[in-house]
Amino acid sequence: MPEAAKPKESKNIRIVKDATCTFCGCVCDDMELTVDLDAHRITKAKRACVLGRAWFYEHTLEDRPVVLIDGKEATLDEGLDEAARILVDAKFPITYGLSDCPCEAQRVAVDIMDTINGNIDTTTSVCHGPSGMAFQGVGESTATLGEIKNRADLVIYWGGNPAESHPRHFTRYAVTPKGMFIPNGKKDRTVVLVDVRKTPSTPVADIFMRVKPGKDFELLWALRALVKGKKISENIEEQTGVSREVLDDLVERMKNCQYGVLFMGMGLTMTRGRHFNSGAIYSLASDLNEFTHFVAKPVRGHGNVTGADNVVSWQTGYPFGVNFNRGYPRFNPGEFTTSDVLARGEADAAMIVASDPASNFPKKAIEHLEKIPVISMDVKETHTTRLSRVRFAVATYGINTGGTVYRMDDVPISLRPAFDSPFPTDQEVLEGIRQRVKKMLSGSKARVAA
Amino acid sequence: MSATLLHLHTQPQVPLEAETLSPATIAGLSELGIEHLQVMHGNVKAKVGDFFKVTGKGTPDIHIEGDLAKVKMIGACMSEGRVIIEGNVGMHVGIGMSGGEILVKGDATDWVGPEMSGGRITVLGDAGHMVGSAFRGQSTGITGGEIFIHGSAKNEIGNSMRRGLIAIGGDAGDFTAVSMRAGTIIVMGKMGVRTGAGMVRGTVVCFEESQILPSFEYSCRYQPLFLRLYLIRLQEHGFEEKINDKHINGNYERYSGDAVELNRGEILLFSG
Amino acid sequence: MKVMRIKKTEITDTFAEAFGMWGARVVITADTKQWARAAAASMTGFATSVIRCKLEAAVECEVPPEATPDRRPGVSVLLFTMSSKTIAGQLIDRIGQCVMTCPTTAAYNGLESEKTVSVGGKLRFFGDGYQISKLIDGRRMWRIPIMEGEFLVEESFGIRPAVGGGNLILLGTSQRIALRAATAATNAMREVAGVFLPFPQGVVGSGSKVGSRYKSMIASTNDRYCPTLRSIAGQKTLPANVAAGYEIVVDGLNEYVVKEAMRRGIHAAADKGTLIVTAGNYGGELGKYKFYLHDILN
C-alpha cells in the first residue's frame, strides 16, 4: 500500500478542497489535497481510496525531457513539427487513447483527425466499447450515481470487482451511503454479487452467485426468461453453476424491489459474448421496468473514458472507433477500432494519447505498432512511449491541469489542479499539432470529402 | 460478351475502398474509363488503374485477380451481372447488393453481404464474422438473397436477418442467428455457443450437435419437409459433398425459441 | 361432305366446340406414391364437369421423385374453372380438405405464370398463428403445423387461360366394343402433357346437351345419341348399326395439347373398331374454340 512521502518541513503548503481524483471512473470530487508546493507533490489526499492515494502521491514531477524524437531530446516546437509531419504524411493515421485526459484535449484530438481524414478511437473500444455497442442495439435504463445512493434498495454487481478496481464505488455511491429514501445505508439495501471467483468485493454481498466461467450470458438469458414468466431448461444449474432456487429467489427480489440497479464490469465485456453480455444486462434491466424501476450501468474504468465517449459522440455521432478517411465520420467496431487496425497491419502512423497499447494490446497489434511511426503523450514512461518516434512528456490531468471530465454516469466535473507542472498539457500539445496540421493542409491542400 | 478483367498489379499499403469495382459502376465504360474510376486508398483519392490492370470494356461480368484481402466493398450495390474474384477478398463484399452473383474463390473476411436484399454471394473458402449481418444499431440485417460459404464462418452469422438463405459448409462461430427476424441459416459443421439468442422468427439448421440456450425448449424430433427443398437447392449449388441423403431424409430435433422474444424461431439439429 | 376414314372407322366432318377456362396445376408429393395418389384421387373427386361441380379436375400424370420439388413421389393434378375468380377458392378448398388431410403430403404449384392466386397464403390461417413462411429461390412456402408434423403448401399458384370441353364421341356396334375403344382412346390421350380427362376414367357414358324441357336443368341427356330413343325421338342421326356411344371430354392448358390428345384418341379408337368418331358442339355459338376432326387428323 502506498504511503505518502513524509512531508518535509515546508511552509509552502497549499490545501485544495473538493479536488477530483481521476484515477478511475468513480471520479470522486471530494478529495482534500495537501500540496507541498516546493516539493511539487501531494503529501496528503484525504478521503482518497488506496488507488487514489497512489494516484496523487506518485504523480510528482519527474526529471524527463519534454520531447524526445527518436530517443533524442528535442524542443517542443521540433516535436510538434515532426508529429504534424508524420500525421499529414500518413494515409491511414490513427489516434488512440484519450481516456486519461480532459474533454478539452479530446475535442482537439477529434479535430486533428477530422482535418487529416484519420481514424480516432479511444480506450473505450477495449473497455466498455461492447457495452456501447449493446446500447446501440437495445438502449439502456440508467441513472446518475446520486440517484442510486438515494433510492437503490437492490444493488447487483455482475462481473466486476469494485473493491479492487473502484474502491469507493461501494462507500460513496452504491452500497453503504445513506440516501434520501435509504436512510440506513447498507441496511436498507440488498447487495448481490455475481462473479466467477471470490474477490475482495465478495464480502460486501448479501448474496454471492458464482457463475461458471463464460456462462454469464446463459445465466442472464435465463433470468430474462424467468422475469418474463417463461420456461427455462431444467439443466440450468449444470449449465451455469447456479441453481434454479437461487435464480427464482433473485427474480423475485428484482421484481419486487423499489429501485434496482445492475452494475456490470469488464468480466462481461472482455469475455466470450462481449457486447451481447452487456446487451443482456441492459435488456434485463429494461425488462424489469415492467414490474418496478430498474437501471443498469457499466462501471467504467478510466477517469475520463466516459468523457471520451461523449466528445467523440457529439462531434461525430459515434462513440468510438470512428474513421474520417472519406471526409466524414464512419463507425464500425472491428473495422475502425484500434486493436483491429493495428493487428491487421492497416494503420501507417499512430498518435497515442494517455494510453499504453504497447503493453496491453494483443501481441500482433503491438508488433505492428513497433513498425510504424508513433507519437505519444504520457505522464510516465510506458512501453508505448518507449517505442515512439516522437514522445511528449505531459502534465497530469487533475493534478497539474484543469479541464472537464465525465464520471462513469455521464456527470461532468471540472478539475482543480493541485500544483503547476513545467510539462505542457495534453491539450497544449494537441493544440500545437492541430495548428501545424491545419497550416500544412490549408487552402488547396485541404482534405475534403471524397 | 466477354468479361472485364482486372488484375491487381500493386498491393495497397492501407485498406482500399473500391465500391466502384461493381457491375453497377463499370458497365459500359472503356478500359481507360474504368482505370480512372476513383477508389480510396486510406485517406487518399486514387484510381482503379493505380492498383489494377484493366483488360476489356466494362461489362456486367467482371473477373478480378489478385489477393484482394485489403480491398473493401467489391460488388457494392450490384443488381445484376457477375463478379468473380480469383483470390481472397476484403470486407463488405457485396454490400447492398440486390441481384447478380459474386463468386469468391478464396477467403472472405468480415461482413460478407451487409445490407443485401437479393442475389447470391458464394465464397469457396472461409469467411470472417458478421456474414449477412446487420451493422451495429440496425434492427434489420439482410432482407433477401443467398450467401453460400463453403468453408467456415465466425461469429454473428445472420445477425438480425429478415429474409434470405445463408449456408455454411464448415463451422459457425458464436451467436449464429442472433436477433434473427426470419430467414434460414444452415450450418453443415459445428456451431459455437448461443445460437439464436434473441431470435424472433427464422430457422437455424445444423448437422452437428450444439449447445442450446436455456430459453429454448425442445419440441420434437421429426423430418421437416421444407428443409428438403433447401438442402436440394444447396446440393445443386456445390454443397453436394456436405449434404447427403441422410440429411435430406433424416430426422431433426426441433428446439423453439427464443422465449425472451416472440418464441417463433427454431433450431433444427440433425439427429440421424 | 367429305368422307374420311381411318381403317374402317368413319370420322365425321364436324367439330368439337370447346370453351375458355382457367387452369392450375398442383403437384402433390408424399412419402409414398400411394399417399400421393390418395390425395390426388380425393382432390379430383366430384370434379367431372363445371355444370354442377364448379370445376373440372383430374390427375394429369404421376411425377417421379427426381422431378418433384422435394424429391418424393408425386402426382400432378390439373384443375380448371370457368373463371379466374373461382379457381382460388377451389384450390384452397380442395388442397385444404383433400391434400392437407392426407398423411405426409405437400402441395406445390406446378404452373409458372404471371398471374397467380394465393392458396398457401390463405390456407396458412389453419395454422392459427403458428404457421411459418419460407422463401426458397423466390418461391414462398407455408409450413402449417399439424398433428403429424408439418404440412407444406406453396403460397401462390399460377393460373392461366386454358381450354375445356374438347371432346370425342365414339359410336360402336356394341356397348362393349364402344367402351373398349373409348378406354383405348383415353389411355392414348392421357399421354399428352397438359391435358386431363375429367370424367371417371375419362369416359362419359351419359353425354349431355345444353338445355332441357325443365327449367331447373341447364343440361340434359344427349338424346341424339341415345340408342334407346332412336325410334321414340325420331332421331335420324344415329346410324342403325350403332348400339352405343361414349363421349370423351378433354381439357388442356392450351388448344394444341387438346388437339393432340384428340388426334391420338381418334387413332386409338379407330384401332379398336369404333364405327364412327364424331364430336359434340353447339353449333359454334357458345365456345371459343372449334376443333375440326378432319383438321386435327391432317
Next chain:
Amino acid sequence: MPSELKIVNGRVYDPANDIDGTVKDLCVKDGKIVDSVSKSASRINAHGMVVMPGAIDIHCHIAGPKVNLGRKLMPEDHRLDVHPKTAVTRSGTGGIIPSTFATGYRYATMGYTTAMEAAVPPITARHVLEELDDTPVVDKGFYVLLGNNAFLYKLLKEGRKKEFKEAIAWWVNSVHAYTVKLVNTGSDELWKGRKNANITDVNERIDHYDITPSFVTESFIEAAHELGLPHPPHIHCNNLGHSGNISTTLDTMKAAQGRRAHMAHIQFHSFGGEMNKNPVSGAREIIDYINDHENITTDVGQVMFGKAMAMTADAPLAWMLRNVKIDKWVNADTECESGCGVLPFSYQESIYTHTLQWAMGLELFLMSKDPWRVLLSTDHPNGGSFMNYPKLIRLLMDSAYRREALQHINQKAVAKTVLPELEREYTLNEIAIITRAGPARALGLKNKGHLGVGADADITIYTEDEDREQMFNAPRYVIKDGTIVIKDHEFATDHKGKLLHSKPGYNEDIATEIEPFFEDYYSVKFSNYAISEDYLHEHEEVPTNPKS
C-alpha cells in the same frame, strides 16, 4: 473579413419594425445593423430576393446528455446521412440527431441563426455548454430543468416562497441558463419512487412533498415574473400525449393567473377525447384560450411524417411510447433533478393518432389569431427533425399543397379535425413573425428577430420561389454577426455563435441553504456544481427585468 456590408435592393420582411416586403437597403457594421456604411463596404445585390432576420428556434433539443444518448443510439441513422466536411467546415453526421457540427451548419443552411436547447438538467449543464460550443454558426441558450427539483420541492413544501425564488435564481446563475423549464411537473418522484407511476392530474399531491403540480407551476411563474427572466417558465404540461389532456393544459395555463408563461409544443397537449380512448382534436379549445390570453406564448410542436425521436425529460411518456412498439429505449434518471426518456419513433400517414397530431398542429397554426404568440417548432426531434421546417412553412403558406397532403393520410383522423375547412395561407410577413420576430419577442431578445438599427446582423436572404419549401430550404446568403457565412448556398467561412444566458439577481445567502442538501443527497460536491463564468466561451448576458 470586411466589417462593413450593404445589402441592397432586397425585399425586406421585418415585422418588428412594420416592414412588410418593402424594397430597402440594409447596412451592417461590426456585426450590427447600422444606419449607414462607408462606400468601401462590400455589397450584396439582393434584387429579386427576400431579406429576413435570421430565424430563431425557440424550442429544440440539440445539445446535452439526452441528445448525446440519442446520437449514440442511432449509428444506423447516421450511416445513411453523412455530413461531409468542406474546406471551411467540420464534418459530422446527420439523421434525426445530427452531430453538433452538423446541427449548427444545418440550422444555418435553413437560415436559422439562433436555437434554444429546451431541457437541461442542471447537473449536466457543463456537458451542454461544451456541446453548444461545438455547435457552430448559431447563437444558443438553454432552459434549465427545475420543475422536478427535489430541493425546490422541499422549499415549496415548507412554504418558503422567497427562498424558492432565490434558489431558482441561484440555479439559473450557477449553470448559465436562459430561463427555467418545467416538464411533467411532479412526475419524477412517482416515476422513480413509485415503480414507474405518473402524475395524472395537476391537482394530485406529489409523493413526499404535499404539493400539487398546479401549485409548483404557479410558483415558478410567479418567481420568474419577480426575477424578470427574459423568457417566462417554459412549460411542458402533464399528461402529454394522453387523450383528453386539454383539461390539464387549460388548468396549467390558468395557473399563470395572467402572468407570462410559455407553453411548449402545445400540439402534444391539445388532445380531446377521454383518457385511454382514441384521442380527437382539442385544438379549437386550446387555441381559443391562447387567442384570448395575451400572457401566453406557445410553440406548436408540429409533427411531421417520417423519422422522429422521442427525447424528453418526461420519462413516463417515453415509457408509454416504448410499450407501443418495443425497440431501443433509453431511460436516464438524474439525481434530485430530472428524469429522461429517449427512443426512436416515426410518424406514419396511415396511423390514426399520428395523422391526428399532424392535423392538430396545422389547426393550431391556422386558427391562431396572433402569430406573435403561436410560434413555429417541431419540438425537434420529437415531432420530427428541424430539417422539416421548410416543408412545414410550405404547408402553412400553400393551401393547395395542404389539400394535396390531406389526400394521402388517415381519413378517420382527418374527419376528427376541421383542417380541411381551413383555407388560411400564411403570408411571408407572418412566416417572418412565427420564425423570427415572434420567438425573439417571446424570448425577450431585443437585438434579434428584427433588422432595425442596433440589431444583431443575423440576416437571411432567400431567392424568391413559388415553392416555399425550396425557398426556405436553401437561402442564398446567411449572414451571422455581420459575417457572410453562406454565400451562393455554400459555406464561405466557419463561425462560432455565442451562448445567450440570463443572470437574475438574488441573495447569495441561499447557497448556505442549498449546500447541506447537496451533502446529503447529491453525488457531487456543492462547490463543484456551479459553473464558473470563465468556463463559458463566447457568451452574452440577456438582461432581466426584476419586478421587486
Next chain:
Amino acid sequence: MILVPGRSQKQGTSLNKGKLKDEYLEVTTTAELNEQDMRRLKLSNGDKIRLKSDIGQTVVTCISKKEEDLPSGMIFIPYGPSSSQLMGSDTAASGMPMSKHMQVEVTKVKS
C-alpha cells in the same frame, strides 16, 4: 486451464508508480491458482510457470488461492504485458480482443 486477467488493487497502485517499474512488473507477472490445481501440477508458491496459448507464451510466478475463492481450472492474473502476450487479436467485429477467459496450457518451469 482458463486464464482470467483482471484488475487488482496492487496492479492499480503500482501502475501509478510507473509501468516500467519493478513493482508493476512483479504484480503483473504473478498468477493465482487454486490449491488443488497447484497440488495437481506439483507447484508451490513462488514457482515459475509457463502459460501458453494459441498466440504466445509467458512465464510468471504462481501463488495459491483457497478452493472457495478461486475455482479449480482457473488462473487469475492482473492485466499487464504478460497477459497481452497470450491475447489473440480477433475482436469478433467488436473492437475488443478477448482479454479474459483465455485457454492456456500450464507447465512448470524448472529453475
